[in-house]
Amino acid sequence: MVAGLLPVMRAERVPLEQAHGRVLAADLPALVALPGFDNSAMDGYAARAAELADLPARLPVADDVPAGRTDVRPLAPGTVQRIMTGAPLPAGADVIVPVELTDAGTTTVEIRSSPAVGTHLRRAGEDIAAGTVAIAAGTPLGAAQLGLAAAVGHRELLVARRPRVLVLSTGSELVEPGADLLPGQIYESNSALLVAAVDDAGGVARRLHFVPDDVDQFLATVRAELAGRGDDAADLLITSGGVSAGAYEVVKDAFAALGTVEFLKVAMQPGGPQGAGTVDGVPVVTLPGNPVSAFVSFEVFVRPALRRALGHAAPDRLHAPAVLAEPLRSPAGRRQFLRGRYDGGRVSQVGGPGSHLVAHLARANCLVVVPEDVTDLPAGASVDVVLIEGALQ
Numbered sequence: 001m002v003a004g005l006l007p008v009m010r011a012e013r014v015p016l017e018q019a020h021g022r023v024l025a026a027d028l029p030a031l032v033a034l035p036g037f038d039n040s041a042m043d044g045y046a047a048r049a050a051e052l053a054d055l056p057a058r059l060p061v062a063d064d065v066p067a068g069r070t071d072v073r074p075l076a077p078g079t080v081q082r083i084m085t086g087a088p089l090p091a092g093a094d095v096i097v098p099v100e101l102t103d104a105g106t107t108t109v110e111i112r113s114s115p116a117v118g119t120h121l122r123r124a125g126e127d128i129a130a131g132t133v134a135i136a137a138g139t140p141l142g143a144a145q146l147g148l149a150a151a152v153g154h155r156e157l158l159v160a161r162r163p164r165v166l167v168l169s170t171g172s173e174l175v176e177p178g179a180d181l182l183p184g185q186i187y188e189s190n191s192a193l194l195v196a197a198v199d200d201a202g203g204v205a206r207r208l209h210f211v212p213d214d215v216d217q218f219l220a221t222v223r224a225e226l227a228g229r230g231d232d233a234a235d236l237l238i239t240s241g242g243v244s245a246g247a248y249e250v251v252k253d254a255f256a257a258l259g260t261v262e263f264l265k266v267a268m269q270p271g272g273p274q275g276a277g278t279v280d281g282v283p284v285v286t287l288p289g290n291p292v293s294a295f296v297s298f299e300v301f302v303r304p305a306l307r308r309a310l311g312h313a314a315p316d317r318l319h320a321p322a323v324l325a326e327p328l329r330s331p332a333g334r335r336q337f338l339r340g341r342y343d344g345g346r347v348s349q350v351g352g353p354g355s356h357l358v359a360h361l362a363r364a365n366c367l368v369v370v371p372e373d374v375t376d377l378p379a380g381a382s383v384d385v386v387l388i389e390g391a392l393q
């Protein structure tokens with residue numbers, strides 16, 4: 001339901017230094033081969049291996065080749081050239097003798113031992129050939145990918161535009177963190193959680209000032225924000241709270257009346273009560289208010305949708321089989337996403353199933369998935385865990 005709400009984002013060109021964390025929108029060709037030319041992997045002497053059969057040998061040093069030299073001369077028979085790591089290999093040389101195996105001479109050099117022919121040479125194109133695809137469309141751009149993009153000659157990259165997401169929390173009990181609390185009030189935390197989760201998924205979030213449980217005020221706030229603002233228009237609205245069965249379910253009451261948002265109960269825990277649809281043509285997802293429910297619902301429904309919209313080659317989180325460190329129980333009929341800590345193939349549950357346990361959530365690095373029909377698992381049982389650490393997974 002949520003997956004189909006968002007269209008694929010259009011592409012935009014950004015400078016390399018702004019591309020970190022973005023998703024590549026088109027295959028990126030290598031403008032040059034890597035390495036671009038045969039070069040030395042060591043500081044030492046470029047030589048002809050056949051001339052080093054009898055060692056030690058003393059040979060004239062015909063030239064000095066630092067990295068960056070552009071006029072390297074062929075290696076004259078009976079000579080060596082002093083050469084630095086990354087410097088172009090003189091034509092005719094077929095081995096690099098590391099300086100440690102010599103007396104480091106600069107006019108003549110004594111070579112005491114030599115590696116086999118072909119050693120310490122880096123061959124043109126052995127990493128990637130010019131004209132081939134260096135990075136495939138749909139790849140998230142991390143440190144290694146940005147390094148490669150620069151290495152093959154790109155200053156700018158075509159990336160998917162980041163989906164713009166509005167985040168709106170509802171609830172009359174909510175107070176801005178840092179302010180004083182009256183009895184019965186709590187600090188508003190879902191918008192901080194969801195803004196970061198959107199950012200992590202590759203979107204860009206704007207937090208709207210949260211609103212009390214008043215249907216008219218809520219609708220007015222939402223409609224004013226969603227009213228078309230050209231390039232600034234939202235691609236998605238995420239609300240939290242006000243969707244269950246209580247007497248003051250502001251989100252449900254306001255949106256159900258529009259007829260364009262569907263509310264339902266999903267057979268999962270946390271994250272049972274959900275809603276999705278459009279409001280004034282803008283995709284909307286209404287997450288439950290319990291912080292862990294909001295987090296898990298985002299993980300299960302919104303994150304994959306955002307990443308699909310970004311053209312991500314792998315929209316889903318990495319998951320792995322894990323051995324349960326302790327037994328666990330789970331209610332029948334609902335898929336459980338328990339919080340866990342995964343390491344080295346084993347997983348321990350962190351806290352209980354309660355969807356208010358945000359401190360426990362913050363110590364978890366995975367969600368332990370317990371299928372609908374499983375109610376008891378002994379220690380040592382194998383479970384599937386979804387790894388929730390790492391923005392670029």
Ligand SMILES: Nc1nc2c(c(=O)[nH]1)N[C@H]1C(S)=C(S)[C@@H](COP(=O)(O)OP(=O)(O)OC[C@H]3O[C@@H](n4cnc5c(N)ncnc54)[C@H](O)[C@@H]3O)O[C@H]1N2
Binds near residue numbers: 186246273287288
């Ligand atoms: N009679 C029923 N009651 C409830 C049901 C049900 O099916 N029948 N479902 C429960 C489940 S499951 C969930 S999840 C919650 C979802 O409720 P809402 O989406 O309506 O959320 P609220 O009632 O507004 O809040 C729930 C809980 O979370 C706290 N909260 C809400 N927003 C925030 C925020 N921005 N920052 C921090 N904490 C927040 C709120 O204070 C409540 O404690 O309903 C169950 N009830």
Ligand code: MOO
Binds near residue numbers: 270271272288293
């Ligand atoms: O389904 Mo609710 O989301 O557990 O607490």
